[in-house]
Amino acid sequence: MKLNIVAIRIWLITTGLILLSLIATSLFYSHFYSTQIKANYLNDYEAFVQNLGELTEEDPSYIFTYLEEANVIHSKLNFALRSENQSIGEPSEWILQFSSNIQQKINDDPRLMDLIEANQNTHIRSDTNPEYQSKVPYIFHIDEITYQGQTYKLYAFAALSFISSVEKMVLIAIIILTLFNIFLSYIYYLYLKRNISEPINAMTNIAFDYARDDFSHQLPVSGRDDLSELAMAMNKMGHSLETNRTVVRQEKELLSHIMTSIDTGILYYDSDQTLILSNPAGDLFLTQYQVEKGQFSGKDDYIDIEKSLRDAAEMKTFSQFNIEMVEFYYEVTIMPLIEEDDEIRGILVSTKDLTHEHRLDKMRVDFINNISHELRTPLVMVQGYSEAIIDDIAESIEEKKEMAQIISDESMRMNRMVNEMLDLSRMEAGFIEIEKDAINLNKYLGTLVSRFSKLAGEVDVELKLDLPEEKIILPIDKDKMDQVFVNLINNAIRHTGMTDKAEKTVTLRLFEDDNLDEIIMEVNDTGTGIPKEDVPYIFDRFFKADKSRKNYSDNASGTGIGLSVVQSIIEAHDGRLSVESTLGRGSSFIIHLPSDQEETV
Numbered sequence: 001m002k003l004n005i006v007a008i009r010i011w012l013i014t015t016g017l018i019l020l021s022l023i024a025t026s027l028f029y030s031h032f033y034s035t036q037i038k039a040n041y042l043n044d045y046e047a048f049v050q051n052l053g054e055l056t057e058e059d060p061s062y063i064f065t066y067l068e069e070a071n072v073i074h075s076k077l078n079f080a081l082r083s084e085n086q087s088i089g090e091p092s093e094w095i096l097q098f099s100s101n102i103q104q105k106i107n108d109d110p111r112l113m114d115l116i117e118a119n120q121n122t123h124i125r126s127d128t129n130p131e132y133q134s135k136v137p138y139i140f141h142i143d144e145i146t147y148q149g150q151t152y153k154l155y156a157f158a159a160l161s162f163i164s165s166v167e168k169m170v171l172i173a174i175i176i177l178t179l180f181n182i183f184l185s186y187i188y189y190l191y192l193k194r195n196i197s198e199p200i201n202a203m204t205n206i207a208f209d210y211a212r213d214d215f216s217h218q219l220p221v222s223g224r225d226d227l228s229e230l231a232m233a234m235n236k237m238g239h240s241l242e243t244n245r246t247v248v249r250q251e252k253e254l255l256s257h258i259m260t261s262i263d264t265g266i267l268y269y270d271s272d273q274t275l276i277l278s279n280p281a282g283d284l285f286l287t288q289y290q291v292e293k294g295q296f297s298g299k300d301d302y303i304d305i306e307k308s309l310r311d312a313a314e315m316k317t318f319s320q321f322n323i324e325m326v327e328f329y330y331e332v333t334i335m336p337l338i339e340e341d342d343e344i345r346g347i348l349v350s351t352k353d354l355t356h357e358h359r360l361d362k363m364r365v366d367f368i369n370n371i372s373h374e375l376r377t378p379l380v381m382v383q384g385y386s387e388a389i390i391d392d393i394a395e396s397i398e399e400k401k402e403m404a405q406i407i408s409d410e411s412m413r414m415n416r417m418v419n420e421m422l423d424l425s426r427m428e429a430g431f432i433e434i435e436k437d438a439i440n441l442n443k444y445l446g447t448l449v450s451r452f453s454k455l456a457g458e459v460d461v462e463l464k465l466d467l468p469e470e471k472i473i474l475p476i477d478k479d480k481m482d483q484v485f486v487n488l489i490n491n492a493i494r495h496t497g498m499t500d501k502a503e504k505t506v507t508l509r510l511f512e513d514d515n516l517d518e519i520i521m522e523v524n525d526t527g528t529g530i531p532k533e534d535v536p537y538i539f540d541r542f543f544k545a546d547k548s549r550k551n552y553s554d555n556a557s558g559t560g561i562g563l564s565v566v567q568s569i570i571e572a573h574d575g576r577l578s579v580e581s582t583l584g585r586g587s588s589f590i591i592h593l594p595s596d597q598e599e600t601v
Contacts, residue, residue, distance in 0.1 A: 011192050015185035022181055026174040038137050038160050042125060045077050045158040049123075049141050052079075056154070060147035063154065067096055076162065077139075078102045080155040088117055095152070102157055112140055112157075119153065136161045199227045206234060213249075215242040265330075265351035271344045273309045285330060285351040292325045305332075305349075312336045313344050322354075326533055329358035359537075375417070378410035434572050436475035441519070442467045444478070445508050452489050456506065459497025466509040474519050474593065480569045487562040488523040488589050495527035495587070512595065521591040530581040538579065539567045 052070065056063045067079050082094040091097040098106065106112045111132060115122050122142040126134045141156035206219055215238045219231035259266055265282035269275055278286070289305060303323050312319060312334045320333045331352040337345045385403040387393075394400045449465050456463045492506045509522040530538060570577045574594055581587035 008197075010196070011185070011189045014188065015181075018185070019178065019181055022177055023174070026170075026177065037166075038127070038163055041076070041160055041163070042127060042137060042139060042158075045139050045156075046125060048077060049139065049156045052156075053143055053154075056143070056145055060145055063145060063152075064095075064147070067154075071096075071099075076160075077156065077158040080157075082153045082155070084151040084153065088119065098155070098157065102159075105159060106140075106157060115140065115142060116155070136164065196227075199231070203227075203231065203234060206238070210238055210241055213245055215239075215245075263353065265349075265353070267349040267351070269309060269347040269349065271313060271346060273306065273313065273347070276346070281353065282349070282351060285353070288325065288328050289323070292328075303332075308332075308334055309347055309349070312347050316342075316344065324358075327355070327536075328353070329355045359540075371417070375414060378414050381410045382407050434477045434480060436477055436573075438473050438475050439478055439481075441472045441474055441510055441521070444481075445510055445521070448485050448489065449508060452493060455490070456493050456497075459493060459504075461493050461496045461504045461506055463493075464505055464507040466507055468511055472510060472512060472519060474595070476573060476593070477569075480572070484566045484569050484591070485523070487566050491562070492523050492525035492527065492587070492589075496525045498528055499526070501526060516592075517595050519593045519595050521593070522588055524586065524588045526586040529583040529585050529587055530579070531583050535579060535581060539563050539577070 048070075052063070063081070067081055070077075071079055078098050079096065080091070080094055080098045081096040082088070082091075086093050086095070091103055097103065106116070112124075115124070120142065121144055122140065124132050124138075124140040126132045126139075127137045132140075136159055138157065138159040141154075143154045143156075145152040145154055202219060206217055209215070209217055218235050218238070221228050221231050221235070259279040262279070263281060265285045266277070266279045267275060267282040267286070268277040275286075303321060308319060308321075311317075313336060316336050316338055318333075318335050320331070323330045323332055331354055333350045333352075335348045335350075337348055339345050385407050389400055389403055394403055445467065446465060449463050453463055489506065489508070496504045496506055503526060505526050507522075507524040509524065510520070512519055567577050570591055570593075576592045578590045578592070579587060580590070
């Protein structure tokens with residue numbers, strides 16, 4: 001079972017106070033007792049040594065008579081006596097030597113040995129002399145006595161090492177009391193756990209169940225204490241929440257369905273411009289806006305959404321504007337939601353994706369401009385040469401035939417454009433008929449290269465053919481596929497001829513991909529290439545690259561529907577058409593056809 005923080009807090013505070021009081025009291029009395037006892041002992045030893053020194057001055061013979069008895073009276077205070085003629089380094093030769101344990105303590109302390117060898121009167125009390133501080137306090141005394149014309153040295157040493165045993169006993173007592181207190185605190189914790197922690201944990205679990213809309217559990221109620229009354233209140237709250245759950249869930253599901261299904265993006269911000277609620281369309285708008293934000297933030301026509309939100313919150317005014325990005329076009333509406341007390345509750349932002357409509361409108365305008373331009377030129381030539389023939393400007397039959405041939409070529413050109421538009425309309429309506437015949441693709445592509453050799457030579461473009469050694473036979477609609485390659489090769493030659501490169505090549509490549517069971521035909525060129533942002537739309541009908549950009553479209557001609565027709569034909573063959581292009585380096589149009597196509601009649 002998880003621990004309850006309230007019970008642990010009560011237990012820690014109570015136990016901590018008891019332990020702190022016990023330890024603080026024990027340590028205080030231990031320190032006080034130890035300090036006082038040590039001081040008293042040292043004072044007694046010091047007084048005894050001084051009294052002994054006074055008696056010795058009055059009667060030097062006293063020291064020789066009672067010194068051994070003094071060692072007996074004060075078992076912790078030890079005396080030694082040496083005549084000046086006796087060796088300092090041989091205590092065994094002294095008149096009276098220290099006990100063996102005292103002598104060992106003195107030998108282990110170099111400072112005391114230095115004092116003995118200095119042979120000077122000394123009185124050291126370690127607790128008052130910082131130079132001789134020791135873990136075990138001691139008194140060391142050296143006094144000079146003159147008796148019967150001879151000089152003697154009286155040594156006194158007293159250490160309070162016996163008090164350490166008392167301190168250890170006190171420490172053991174403190175440890176025992178602490179362990180006993182810990183045991184009692186554990187019993188106290190078990191009591192708190194049973195009577196406080198477990199009921200609170202049960203209530204916490206029930207509260208989490210309520211948060212998950214699980215009202216299948218109830219709290220047991222026993223007694224009339226505060227926790228029991230809280231359990232009764234939580235049970236009643238559970239009944240109320242369960243009653244309202246169905247209504248809230250239905251409203252939430254309805255709102256979620258509406259928010260998810262509508263095409264309009266919804267973004268709801270609070271008064272601090274923090275996003276609170278959004279639907280998928282709104283999230284998509286924010287993602288696209290953030291991606292392209294860095295490219296436009298420095299331009300004059302850049303619209304800062306964050307600034308617009310701040311303005312709406314400050315001025316409490318409705319605003320509507322359009323945001324045009326590289327690939328997207330949105331209509332954005334910002335509406336502040338105002339309370340009755342004129343305070344801002346939040347800001348509602350709606351976004352409408354007009355990209356498709358905007359693109360279609362732009363394509364429609366471009367198409368009208370393109371088709372008008374494309375038709376105007378042949379019409380002017382037809383009209384001009386027709387008038388020349390009518391007005392007998394052409395004098396010879398050869399000149400009239402030449403003009404008539406030009407009129408015929410321009411008429412065929414206009415007819416081809418009209419047929420392209422009709423073909424596209426029929427294909428989009430599903431009226432496309434494919435009649436497949438088994439075709440030798442190697443020979444077929446070789447014929448195509450021969451057909452376009454003259455056109456390529458006029459713009460100084462080299463046509464290349466990359467074919468496998470084995471023949472590839474595939475059922476295709478030759479007429480429809482002619483239309484595909486006329487568009488692709490013509491575009492490749494035209495855009496390659498526009499460049500100033502030293503090497504201008506267009507390559508037709510054929511190979512079989514056994515891994516994918518596909519026949520792949522490629523038209524590669526080293527032309528102007530296609531801008532990266534235009535690649536996704538080149539197969540859209542009427543689409544031509546943005547003429548505001550300095551790319552291959554500056555000199556492009558055509559209606560913008562050729563690639564749409566090409567894609568429709570390839571898809572009618574159960575294939576797919578892809579493109580790879582780099583601006584300024586060239587393009588590759590890749591035709592993928594399944595190798596298991598069936599022949600139809």
